[in-house]
Amino acid sequence: MAEAPQLKRKREEEREEEREGAAGAVSPFPLAELRLRKVLRESARDKAVFLHGEVTNASGEGTDAVIILEKTPFQEEKVLELLKKHTKLELQMHNDIYSTYHLYPPPELSEIKATVVFPATPKHLHKYLRQEAFLVRESWQDYSHITLPFVQQQALSLQWVYNILEKKAEAERIVHENPDPCSGFVLLPDFKWDQSQLDDLHLIALVQRRDLRSLRDLRAEHLPLLRNILTEGQEAICRRFGVPACQLRVFLHYQPSYYHLHVHFTALGCEAAGSAVERAHLLPDVIDNLLMEPCYYQRRALTCPLRADEPLLKKFQEAGRL
Numbered sequence: 335m336a337e338a339p340q341l342k343r344k345r346e347e348e349r350e351e352e353r354e355g356a357a358g359a360v361s362p363f364p365l366a367e368l369r370l371r372k373v374l375r376e377s378a379r380d381k382a383v384f385l386h387g388e389v390t391n392a393s394g395e396g397t398d399a400v401i402i403l404e405k406t407p408f409q410e411e412k413v414l415e416l417l418k419k420h421t422k423l424e425l426q427m428h429n430d431i432y433s434t435y436h437l438y439p440p441p442e443l444s445e446i447k448a449t450v451v452f453p454a455t456p457k458h459l460h461k462y463l464r465q466e467a468f469l470v471r472e473s474w475q476d477y478s479h480i481t482l483p484f485v486q487q488q489a490l491s492l493q494w495v496y497n498i499l500e501k502k503a504e505a506e507r508i509v510h511e512n513p514d515p516c517s518g519f520v521l522l523p524d525f526k527w528d529q530s531q532l533d534d535l536h537l538i539a540l541v542q543r544r545d546l547r548s549l550r551d552l553r554a555e556h557l558p559l560l561r562n563i564l565t566e567g568q569e570a571i572c573r574r575f576g577v578p579a580c581q582l583r584v585f586l587h588y589q590p591s592y593y594h595l596h597v598h599f600t601a602l603g604c605e606a607a608g609s610a611v612e613r614a615h616l617l618p619d620v621i622d623n624l625l626m627e628p629c630y631y632q633r634r635a636l637t638c639p640l641r642a643d644e645p646l647l648k649k650f651q652e653a654g655r656l
């Protein structure tokens with residue numbers, strides 16, 4: 335809920351720039367033409383719903399879209415306004431000293447964050463579909479024979495990453511950049527974070543080089559890159575957002591969704607989805623592992639969760655590894 339005043343000011347400026355930039359550069363998503371095809375997933379805990387929609391053009395052709403709707407966290411400075419400003423209160427139940435209400439705030443205080451993937455590929459639809467997950471223990475041989483060929487053929491497009499690295503998108507959102515082609519990176523807010531408050535802070539560092547896919551590619555020679563990400567990333571976040579290194583969770587996912595090496599920075603107080611032990615690898619631990627054993631990630635087996643209809647899970651099943 336806390337928000338540094340400079341963050342608030344900066345945010346307002348950035349939102350203004352984003353609005354102007356978005357208005358000038360891309361046409362808004364045609365919400366009016368959207369048809370709902372399916373609810374992919376719904377989470378009462380996260381107050382979010384993941385939708386599969388279809389936009390039909392003038393000649394009747396449909397294009398798939400994924401729309402994620404999330405209730406945004408409360409902002410301390412707006413709570414009073416929320417209670418007072420033209421807010422309708424409707425009694426739901428009353429018992430002794432206890433009562434619950436439906437509260438209907440005015441539109442400007444009941445914002446919903448909408449993330450749109452359009453056009454969405456079948457891979458995006460799968461990514462957001464609620465599914466059972468299974469743990470796979472991936473040896474280095476499994477990685478070479480099953481995972482790597484799969485990633486080379488079928489992974490999600492990295493165009494959004496290259497757009498950021500080439501300043502074709504989100505350039506105004508960059509918080510820090512180290513331009514070194516070998517050991518440099520770009521740090522910017524993850525699009526899961528709306529930057530309204532620090533509680534759910536989430537930034538990502540995207541490496542400049544394009545030859546590192548994931549944890550599996552890391553060797554001791556990449557230590558300068560990893561150290562830069564850790565120290566410069568922590569310093570930049572402390573400078574910009576006032577969150578110290580000891581309150582940041584800095585980690586990589588295995589398996590990631592996007593196979594261009596990147597590192598997540600999230601607020602320690604926030605139980606961010608994806609920070610569970612079966613998927614998150616803390617960057618300081620990764621650095622130590624590589625210091626002890628230069629080929630650590632080419633030697634050891636790694637456990638990772640794969641969801642039921644992920645094609646990679648099918649590959650492991652076909653190979654008799656599950």
Ligand code: M7G
Binds near residue numbers: 522524525538590591
């Ligand atoms: P990941 O570890 O590959 O997998 O993280 P996950 O998506 O299952 O967590 C990729 C991260 O990049 C995620 O946290 C996404 O929210 C974030 N991300 C994805 N896209 C397409 C964008 C984007 O266009 N811009 C920004 N800023 N972040 C993105």
